[in-house]
Amino acid sequence: MKKNIKTNSIKKLFTTLVLFQCIPTTSFAHSGNTDSSGCHNDYINGGYHCHNGGGSSGSSFNFDLDSIYDINIGYQHHISDTSLIPYIGFSVGIPHYDSSTKTGTDYGLRFEEGLYLGYNTASESYRIGYKKIHISFNNEYIGLGFKLPLTNDVIDQSALYFSGSYLVK
Known part of the structure; x- marks a missing residue:
């Protein structure tokens, strides 16, 4: 029963975040040259x-255009009988060349040992991480971020995940 409640909570969170991401980013803009x-x-x-x-x-x-960010939700899938855990998700962020919000994808490969490598198209940044913490970077920015599986705190399981990065010049 307790596991069913947690599964339902995760499904509700995922549905809410997906619906939130469907809001057009232009709705946050304002007028004026x-x-x-x-x-x-x-x-x-x-x-x-x-x-x-x-x-x-x-x-x-x-x-402030001297910083960029991304927030992401997605799914990581542990390929059985291997140490590979590819992941892909939906991303919202601010790219380095514009102050408007951009949507994109967050994808990469995690290994059971905790190391992961990825790329985010919204902030146009690469990441190198270990367990739950990563360094994000592109040709102008560098920063820190996190990646948290939405499961029983075990990073090498198939699960939904939530992540984010903040980068500065």
């Missing part, structure tokens, strides 16, 4: 604010 400093009036959200490192006189959020 920028001036030569990268700033503009945002009549919908209110205030004068800047993008790409310009100055700001409003209280609105200012995205």
Whole structure:
């Protein structure tokens, strides 16, 4: 009975995250062309604010292009009678060349010993990890992240997983 409750909880979490990812990323954008400093009036959200490192006189959020991130949910499958555990998932992130949200895939190969290698198309970054922690990087950014199987805390099982990375210049 207890295992069934946990399985149902994981299914609900996965369904919720998949449905959340179906929201178009343009719904998070706001109106207004920028001036030569990268700033503009945002009549919908209110205030004068800047993008790409310009100055700001409003209280609105200012995205810093010197950092990128990705968050992911997917599935890892342990191939029986081998030490191979390939994984693939859905990703949302900020790529290095733009401040808008991008969707993509997260995929790679994990080994029973805990080492894993992967690539994320949303943040356009590679990762090298061991157990639950990884280093993410591309030609301009480097950062840290995590990968957590959604199971009984055993990293070498077939299971849903959740991961994320944060990278800086």
